[in-house]
Amino acid sequence: MNMPSEKLPEEKLLLRALAGEATPYVPFWLMRQAGRYLPEYRELRKKAGSFLDLCFSPELAAEVTLQPLRRFDMDAAILFSDILVIPYALGQKLDFAEGEGPRLGPFPGLKDFHDFDIGAFDKKLQPVYETVSRVREALEPDKALIGFAGAPWTVACYMIQGHGDNEFTAVKKFAFGNPSGFDKLINTLVEATSRYLIEQIRHGADTVQIFDSWAGLLPDHYFERWVIAPTRKIVDNIHKVFPKFPVIGFPRRAGQLYQPYAEKSGVSCVGLDQYFPLKEAVHSFGRKVALQGNLDPVLLLIGGKPLESALHYILKSAENAPFIFNLGHGVIKETPLEHIEQLAKIIKTHQR
Numbered sequence: 001m002n003m004p005s006e007k008l009p010e011e012k013l014l015l016r017a018l019a020g021e022a023t024p025y026v027p028f029w030l031m032r033q034a035g036r037y038l039p040e041y042r043e044l045r046k047k048a049g050s051f052l053d054l055c056f057s058p059e060l061a062a063e064v065t066l067q068p069l070r071r072f073d074m075d076a077a078i079l080f081s082d083i084l085v086i087p088y089a090l091g092q093k094l095d096f097a098e099g100e101g102p103r104l105g106p107f108p109g110l111k112d113f114h115d116f117d118i119g120a121f122d123k124k125l126q127p128v129y130e131t132v133s134r135v136r137e138a139l140e141p142d143k144a145l146i147g148f149a150g151a152p153w154t155v156a157c158y159m160i161q162g163h164g165d166n167e168f169t170a171v172k173k174f175a176f177g178n179p180s181g182f183d184k185l186i187n188t189l190v191e192a193t194s195r196y197l198i199e200q201i202r203h204g205a206d207t208v209q210i211f212d213s214w215a216g217l218l219p220d221h222y223f224e225r226w227v228i229a230p231t232r233k234i235v236d237n238i239h240k241v242f243p244k245f246p247v248i249g250f251p252r253r254a255g256q257l258y259q260p261y262a263e264k265s266g267v268s269c270v271g272l273d274q275y276f277p278l279k280e281a282v283h284s285f286g287r288k289v290a291l292q293g294n295l296d297p298v299l300l301l302i303g304g305k306p307l308e309s310a311l312h313y314i315l316k317s318a319e320n321a322p323f324i325f326n327l328g329h330g331v332i333k334e335t336p337l338e339h340i341e342q343l344a345k346i347i348k349t350h351q352r
C-alpha cells in the first residue's frame with residue numbers, strides 16, 4: 001500500500017486539470033483565499049506585527065497558507081507571501097501601512113539584474129522558500145501547493161508608481177517614453193522572477209501562478225512586448241530546469257488579448273477574470289491550455305441564489321474542458337464564511 005507521501009502527483013486533481021484532463025470533479029481554490037475575510041488570519045496578523053513580518057516568518061506564513069483549507073477543503077494551498085517581495089529583495093524599500101496598501105521607496109533605477117546584490121536577494125527570500133517547504137510537509141498528498149510571483153509588468157507598475165493605482169499613468173508615461181530603457185527593467189524582473197519561482201519549485205511547489213493584475217492596461221503591441229514575451233521567457237527559464245512544469249498565467253483584464261496570450265506565452269493554464277466569457281475561452285483556446293476562473297467576487301460576497309446560479313452557469317460553460325474553478329479576482333474581505341461554504345459544497349459535489 002502506498003504511504004500518503006508516496007502518492008503520485010497525478011492523484012492531485014488540480015495537477016490533472018493542469019495536464020489537460022477534464023477531471024470528473026472540478027478542482028477549486030480561490031485567489032486571496034488566505035486573508036482578511038478569515039477571523040483566524042486577522043488574529044494571527046495582529047500577533048505577527050507588520051505584514052512583511054508575517055510574509056517572512058515561515059512558521060506563521062505556513063500556518064496562514066493552510067488556514068483556508070482547514071475550513072473549506074480546497075484542492076490547493078497558495079503560498080502566503082506577496083508579489084512585492086521581489087522589489088523588496090532587489091533593495092527597494094517596502095511598507096504596508098495599516099489599511100492603506102503597499103508603499104514603496106524610491107525606484108532603484110534601470111539596472112541589469114546582475115548589478116543588484118544577488119547574495120542579498122537570495123538571502124531576503126530564503127524565509128519564503130522555507131515557508132514552501134513547511135507547507136509541503138504539512139499538506140495532504142491530494143492537495144496541490146501553488147507558488148507564485150507577480151509578472152514583470154505588474155511588479156514594474158508598483159516599483160515605478162510606488163503604490164497601488166487604477167491607471168498607472170506615471171508608469172505608462174515612463175515606459176512609452178523610453179521603451180528600450182523600460183525593457184531593461186522588464187528583463188531584470190524576468191531574471192529575478194525566474195530565479196525566485198525556480199527556488200519555490202525546488203522547495204516543493206507543484207505549480208506556480210504568474211499574477212499580471214495590470215496586464216489589461218497595455219495596448220496590443222506593448223502587451224506582446226511586456227506581458228507575453230516576458231512571461232514566455234520566465235516559462236522557458238523554468239522549463240530549462242523543470243521540463244514541462246505547469247505554469248498558470250493570469251493576465252487580468254486582457255480582453256481580446258487573452259487569445260494571443262494563451263497561444264504564445266507558454267503557460268499550461270490561463271486564469272480568466274470575470275469579464276471574459278468562459279464559454280468563449282473554452283471554444284477559442286480551451287484546447288490549447290487549461291482554463292481557470294472566473295466567478296465575479298461580488299457574487300461570492302452576496303451568496304444565496306445569485307451565487308448558486310452563477311456557479312451552475314460556470315460549471316456548464318466549462319463542461320468538457322480541463323478546468324479549475326476560481327474567482328475572477330481575489331476574495332473581498334467582507335465576504336461571509338457561509339458563502340464560501342455554499343460555494344465549496346456546490347463545486348465539490350458537481351460530478352461531470
Ligand code: 1CP
Pocket residue numbers: 030031032033034035036045051078079080081082083084096101102148163164165211213330
Ligand atoms: O494587511 C494585510 O493583511 C494586507 C492584505 C494583503 C494580503 C492578504 C496583501 C497586501 N497581500 C496579501 C497576500 C497576497 N497577495 C497573496 C497571498 C495568497 C492568497 O492569494 O491567499 C497573493 C497571491 C498576493 C498577490 C498580490 N499582491 C497581487 C496580485 C493579485 C491581485 O490582487 O491583483 C497584487 C497586485 C499585490 C499587491 C498588494 N499587496 C497587498 C495589497 C493590498 C496589494 C494591492 C495594492 C493595490 O494595488 O492597491
